Amino acid sequence: MQNRDHLTDSTEKPKNETNIINPGSSPVYVSPKQIVARVVSDIKKVTVKATFKDDIIKFQLPTSSGLFELENEVAQRIKLQNKRVRLKYRDEDDDMILLACDADLHNLLGNSPSNNCIIKLSIQLVDE
Structure with missing residues (x-):
């Protein structure tokens, strides 16, 4: 018998x-x-506002996310799951900067001053 x-x-x-x-x-x-x-x-988290044509979406994104997660979230919300998208943001020099890899995204998110930061992105379809 087991000792209880x-x-x-x-x-x-x-x-x-x-x-x-x-x-x-x-x-x-x-x-x-x-x-x-x-x-x-x-x-x-940061707030992401992304624009595609006449549509704008807005959602929260953990700063630990990678570019793959961001692209998938954007594509799903805009109903572009079967398309490749390119995401760009406007920098302090008013240039449109391509998010090409996780390092680019983390650099952008790392420059966010607080949890209340809004990242504005432009969504473009990739021609294959």
């Missing part, structure tokens, strides 16, 4: 717990749902 003394009810607080919400303070039980909510709320 070492088993605990799953609703009991663990004995060796760490307060991940406020490290260094006294231990507090944190549920997995609280951890996920905290992580999701801590993800830095």
